[in-house]
Amino acid sequence: MRLSPTFAVILGAAALSTSATAQTAPAISVQTLKDVTKTLSSDAYEGRKPTTPGEDKATDYIVARFKAAGLKPGNNGSWFQPVPLVELTARDVTPMTFSGGKTPVALQYRQDMVLATYRVTPTIAIKDSPVVFVGYGITAPERGWDDYAGVDVHGKTVVILVNDPDWQTPGRDGLFEGKAMTYYGRWTYKFEEAARHGATAAIIVHDTEPAAYGWGVVQSSWTGPQLELDEKGDHADQSAAIGWMQLAKAKDLFASAGQNFETLSASAKTKGFTAVPLGVTASVSFANTIKRQASKNVIGILPGKTAPKDYVFYTAHWDHLGHCDAVNGDDICNGALDNASGVAGLVALAEANAKTGPAKRSLVFLSVTCEECGLLGSRYYAEHPIYPLAQTVGGVNMxxxxxxxxxxxxxxxxxxxxxxxxxxxxxxxxQDRVIKPEPNPERGGYFRSDHFSFAKLGVPMFDGGAGEDLRVGGVAAGHAATLDYIQNRYHKPQDEYNAAWDWSGAVEDVQLYYALGRQLADGTDWPNWYKSAEFRAVRDTSRAGK
Structure with missing residues (x-):
């Protein structure tokens, strides 16, 4: 399927200050999309869990396809970037107790709270740590907001609300973009900010509506083995304990401290909120089982002709869940759509770009590990880049x-x-299509895939895809297909390759990814974040220091 004449002209035009020359883009290979997806999601790859034999099979296959497409090894002659990991499993978790209030409050592990740590240490013991309610736990100087202003939380336990202050505001109006979640609303940010302020423990209050998922998701995600990057210093700069508590238990805690949870939560939505010491202390302990291991990212490059030290990225994660809870005797989570199909798109884009020939700038094709365990592969690359982030123009994630x-x-x-x-x-x-708003911006989808690891450090990365208004069947059919996937296949053994899939929509989307990436690679300008975006400042600093 080739681009329409209009689409090809826009790709080649000097639109938006690019200097790309007019050309007809090569066809996106449907056969490649099918073959790569089918192969990577076959049972032979055992669900592509990192650090298992399935990883070696998957990464070797991706290298073979990159070579065949015409790419060069992307890491100083190697196709791989090692990603050191450490697995931490909490055990012997005591109840988390709060003392000093009207009545003692105890939270049972899994039932009332979940706890973990980023610290690589055999034991965690917190005793009589003063508790402070820090509202939404946000420090955003560009918005004039600081929930930690005037309070010292070193050695203390902070209790934090989920999402950001204006999550109930309809539309995009509001200091924190209304209904749409900003990064300040993500749980990862809240733990990072608590650590920056020296908190010993950081506990988020779970509330289903602003969290956009129920307690069961938290309970399953935060128990059992947890993977983290294995870094020098063993994450000693992080809080000793991080986790979540049930909403009902938070209300009990506040009542014991002589406070009203609803009143303080409402106060936390207003600019100028001041953190509130609750006058109680927290105690909890647990042991860690520690297992060090390693995985790898796969990286290939199509070197640029005239600006080879400027880089444009295409990314997609190769990993999935491996063996999982069996359904009808099948215990392999094959991850066909998530994300063998994205890797297939990566290979197809490598083929298409190699067929067109080198662009002015270098094109990098990065397939990362450990997206499913917290974006660890992309985070490792962004924090340990092979190519300087200040020289990374931007890119597309699939x-x-x-x-x-x-x-x-x-x-x-x-x-x-x-x-x-x-x-x-x-x-x-x-393409005679229209852009529609994200249907559930409150879920913070932008922060939940690998492009975000780059965005967080300032590199503009695009993430987007087909909506639900099918040309055959309309919105009703498209929405039904989405629900079927979410309810019956997502992260289940049923996410398997299906020969009956219609790839025409995938081809159109991959054409868009090709066009955007090629436009960046054949251009000379440096697209930035909008001035209101939370990543603008870090990008400006990065580019200024290049």
């Missing part, structure tokens, strides 16, 4: 392709953040 058929719409994740969206809008319109 996490699941559209196998439902062609759509009239295209959805941008985290809309309103970067100038890449302006470019993509023109490309989408050239």
């Amino acid at each position: 996490d699941g392709l559209n196998v439902k058929g062609r759509t009239r719409d295209f959805v941008v994740a985290g809309a309103g953040k970067s100038e890449l969206e302006d470019r993509m809008k023109l490309l989408v319109e050239a």
